[in-house]
Amino acid sequence: MFGDQGFDMNALLAQAQAMQSQLARAQEELAAKRVLGSAGGGLVEVTVGGDGELLAVAIKPEAWDEDDPSTLGDLIVAAVRDANKKLAILAETTMPQLPDLGGLAGQ
Template identity: 50%
Template sequence: MSNNPFDALGGAGGPGGLDLGALMQQAQQMQADLMAAQQRLAEATVDGSVAGGAVTVTVTGGGELTGVTITPEALDGTDADALSDLGDLVVAAYRDARAQADKLAEDTLGPLAGGLPGGLPGMPGGGEEPPRGQLGF
């Protein structure tokens, strides 16, 4: 009897066997799919706006701010309070756009998590790590 715990799995194609070639091919396909999804996400843009479109910001699918549009109506004056209000509107519009970008990332990358419990930890839309046993795995 062998001390190798994987001997019980048998060879490729055997009863209870593990086909490492097929597993590697599946892993490579998943990596290619993930890279393609990340590229689509990086190229996508979303807009967030507040105050009826008075301030609109554009962000990439990855959350990078790429544009800000402010209508003349958004600025009620040039005093400190009006400028502070304008700053608040820009921040709120960015938060709106970022929430949309996060949703886009979840929709784009979420299916790649497949049957993993809770999705992919650390990825947009990913869940927490699955509970660990007493030995830490």
Template identity: 40%
Template sequence: MPQPGMPNMQQMMKQVQKMQADMAKAQEELKSEVVEAAAGGGAVKVEVSGELVFRSITIAPEAIDPDDPEMLSDLVLAAVNQGIEAAQELAARKLGAATGGLAGPGGLGGLGIPGF
């Protein structure tokens, strides 16, 4: 018999199991969700899945200047970094909702889940 003020272990286990199922569903959804980012006014665009997998990088012909390859490198780098950040924010929202906020700072950060 549980002592007064002590959590019900069976109820806690059910909550943990539901959270695990919700997280698995959210992680599966992240595979198919894609965010887009751009740099240079759209000269370089990237698409990144919620799992941080790059789906595409598109470079407009006018962004390719043989006399200034550093500019193109900078645009690609900026677009890639924005894409990663957007995908991490998407994962944080999805997984945060699945865990009731436990995925945020001090929560599930040590589990190696992208974005935490």
């Protein structure tokens, strides 16, 4: 199946275990992070944990409009989206890059 490439299953398993360990450490590191998202020029700010959990919402009084309460909901949604986008970028930079397995993944 692998011809004369000198395929070493033990080396592959050791590499997989090392990658798993790196990934676990990166996930723990990411889970400990906090990301701030905002909308409306800071009228609404949310804090999201590295695990994606919404931790806090801060709303300035100016964000509330009695004649248009749906705007506040829109600002909250926009702030959470902003935080999630920042979290995705943080996760991308925190998580280790997986090596190219030279086509083995598809076999």
